[in-house]
Amino acid sequence: MSRVITISREFGSGGRTIGKKVAEKLGIPCYDAELITKIAEKSGFDKEYLADNTEGESGGGWLGNVFIRSEYYGKSNQDYIWQAQSEVIRDLAAKGDCVIVGRCADYILKGKADLLTVFIHASEEKRIERITKVYGLSADSPEKRLRDKDKRRKAYHRFYTETEWGRAKYYTICLDSGEIGIDRCVDIIASLY
């Protein structure tokens, strides 16, 4: 059974960077944006649409898609994507040890890999600082962007996984990257592998 580190993260907490650094340190692959390409191949949906629909990220995206499902329409687009996403993640985990960032991998791989599940968070203040630095300015205020992203991730998670995003009991370890620092988070996670 592969050993897989899954990283769930609040927007702006540096979780993606931590995932990449942990993978580098351990010499194993890290899947993040690459997942989108693979899900696209599997599902036939285009990448841009998927980027908006694999974590509840978009404005008119998955929430809308979820709720137009009915007995007349059968499965929603979102359900097809979820299925393709689950298959892609399971295939990757079956291939060998890796780090997977986001996309409910912790839930999808439960019982199917030797998991180290991580949740990365930080105060709003620290995340706003990081968002502005990493992603630059946009029309929306950073506060609005992070609250919106987190609200969607949380709702998406609850809809598909029946677990609660950000509740300690669902993770092996949760770290405040703002307090602890990115590099120290990397060291702790790598030491647990």
Place this chain on the structure above:
Amino acid sequence: MSRVITISREFGSGGRTIGKKVAEKLGIPCYDAELITKIAEKSGFDKEYLADNTEGESGGGWLGNVFIRSEYYGKSNQDYIWQAQSEVIRDLAAKGDCVIVGRCADYILKGKADLLTVFIHASEEKRIERITKVYGLSADSPEKRLRDKDKRRKAYHRFYTETEWGRAKYYTICLDSGEIGIDRCVDIIASLY
């Protein structure tokens, strides 16, 4: 400003043991049962009553006490205890670096000490194993005991702190002691001090 490590924990997760070992390793005091004695001196309530009423532990305890409060009665016993408990914890933190187990110290000391806030949890299965080993058998099943204790701690926490017990964002670090192991938890916490 003192550096204080606060340990919140699920019943049976080994959080108390972890707190003691961290303190030993760092050569600083750990306050747990000692707190009860000090709160007793401060409040005039007896120790046995306090053991049941400083974390929402007892059957007929704090919940009952909280709800009999009214404008005719003024403060409830529970409120007096909370006040004494807050003072004792602040006094201890002012004296120097230490580890404090439970009793909402993370909330009570916010802004009053340089805090490292820890939450320790474990699966029900692992906790039942530990409860039976450490506390022995009792009339209630271990499942009932841990659900009951956790329910009370959670409600108590919410009533007095306005934060949510066990939600990752309120802690610097959360650890699954069942997965990670007691000694490794101790090493990680001590390394962050």
